[in-house]
Amino acid sequence: MPLPQTEAPGALQTALLSRGIRMTRQRRVILEIIETASQHLDAAQILRKAVRVDPNINRVTVYRTLGLLKRHGLVDELDLLHVKGEGHFYERRPQRDHMHMTCLRCGKVQEFESDLFDRVKGQVERDCHFHILVARFEIGGYCSACRK
Amino acid sequence: MPLPQTEAPGALQTALLSRGIRMTRQRRVILEIIETASQHLDAAQILRKAVRVDPNINRVTVYRTLGLLKRHGLVDELDLLHVKGEGHFYERRPQRDHMHMTCLRCGKVQEFESDLFDRVKGQVERDCHFHILVARFEIGGYCSACRK
DNA sequence: ATTACAATTGCAACTGAGTTACAACTAAGC
DNA sequence: GCTTAGTTGTAACTCAGTTGCAATTGTAAT
Numbered sequence: 001m002p003l004p005q006t007e008a009p010g011a012l013q014t015a016l017l018s019r020g021i022r023m024t025r026q027r028r029v030i031l032e033i034i035e036t037a038s039q040h041l042d043a044a045q046i047l048r049k050a051v052r053v054d055p056n057i058n059r060v061t062v063y064r065t066l067g068l069l070k071r072h073g074l075v076d077e078l079d080l081l082h083v084k085g086e087g088h089f090y091e092r093r094p095q096r097d098h099m100h101m102t103c104l105r106c107g108k109v110q111e112f113e114s115d116l117f118d119r120v121k122g123q124v125e126r127d128c129h130f131h132i133l134v135a136r137f138e139i140g141g142y143c144s145a146c147r148k
Numbered sequence: 149m150p151l152p153q154t155e156a157p158g159a160l161q162t163a164l165l166s167r168g169i170r171m172t173r174q175r176r177v178i179l180e181i182i183e184t185a186s187q188h189l190d191a192a193q194i195l196r197k198a199v200r201v202d203p204n205i206n207r208v209t210v211y212r213t214l215g216l217l218k219r220h221g222l223v224d225e226l227d228l229l230h231v232k233g234e235g236h237f238y239e240r241r242p243q244r245d246h247m248h249m250t251c252l253r254c255g256k257v258q259e260f261e262s263d264l265f266d267r268v269k270g271q272v273e274r275d276c277h278f279h280i281l282v283a284r285f286e287i288g289g290y291c292s293a294c295r296k
Numbered sequence: 297a298t299t300a301c302a303a304t305t306g307c308a309a310c311t312g313a314g315t316t317a318c319a320a321c322t323a324a325g326c
Numbered sequence: 327g328c329t330t331a332g333t334t335g336t337a338a339c340t341c342a343g344t345t346g347c348a349a350t351t352g353t354a355a356t
Contacts, residue, residue, distance in 0.1 A: 144277035
């Protein structure tokens with residue numbers, strides 16, 4: 001019985017192995033970091049956390065692993081509207097897509113699922129005959145605390 | 149009687165002037181390019197077009213002008229899912245927001261307006277008490293021609 | 297028109313994010 | 327335990343965008 005794709009520990013590792021991809025010491029560390037992250041991490045943050053586990057892990061390996069995960073649709077790449085530099089943030093691809101709202105004052109990032117959001121995607125697929133692989137909906141503005 | 153914000157020629161220039169911002173030779177050229185563009189341009193493309201009009205215009209001035217327009221909410225910055233490098237693309241902020249669908253095979257970019265899209269934004273504003281300033285909805289996948 | 301000065305520009309040098317070539321290493325199948 | 331294709335680390339690179347600063351210029355007051 002296959003584990004559900006959702007909160008299973010090591011699900012990224014399982015997903016890669018099932019695709020016949022080699023599991024290395026470095027990849028295991030990086031996958032673990034992404035899976036257990038409590039917030040959206042950029043490549044530099046992932047590297048910093050990885051180095052604490054294994055000081056030999058290299059920047060380039062982090063980028064290569066992120067590229068691998070992206071190609072396999074296992075992580076989503078976010079901009080979060082460049083609140084902090086030009087880099088990208090990563091999160092495990094969720095079972096159901098969500099939007100990201102970034103507060104342009106305090107930098108807080110909120111996630112939001114919505115039926116309407118799912119329905120817009122359905123509309124695009126149908127009306128535009130467009131086969132969706134990634135849907136990135138990023139909103140910038142002021143969060144409830146900052147708009148006061 | 150003020151001109152409508154839409155298709156008025158020189159609307160960007162008018163908008164900047166009405167905010168008390170200086171109009172320079174270089175800015176006029178860059179604004180004109182953005183206003184008359186038939187597709188989404190990145191900074192390098194804008195520079196190349198600008199240099200054809202005035203060979204002295206500098207890369208830095210293009211970036212500074214784009215920053216100015218962004219800060220004033222007069223242009224929107226797009227990623228188009230990085231089909232082509234890491235750079236950004238720019239378009240005049242439209243009267244009504246639209247999504248961008250980028251074909252990951254042929255690179256074509258389509259725009260799409262939708263009531264559902266407007267309604268999701270309304271839902272975010274209401275349900276999350278989030279004041280929206282920018283909404284970037286970018287979709288990647290295969291267009292009708294490429295999915296065959 | 298002339299002046300005055302803050303805003304803007306161009307240059308050069310820089311930063312930060314991500315990529316590439318290549319030799320050394322290693323996971324996984326026999 | 328071999329073998330080898332896939333992976334890693336290093337260093338050097340590219341590309342996008344930024345910064346400090348001196349020279350220039352738009353605009354408003356005279």
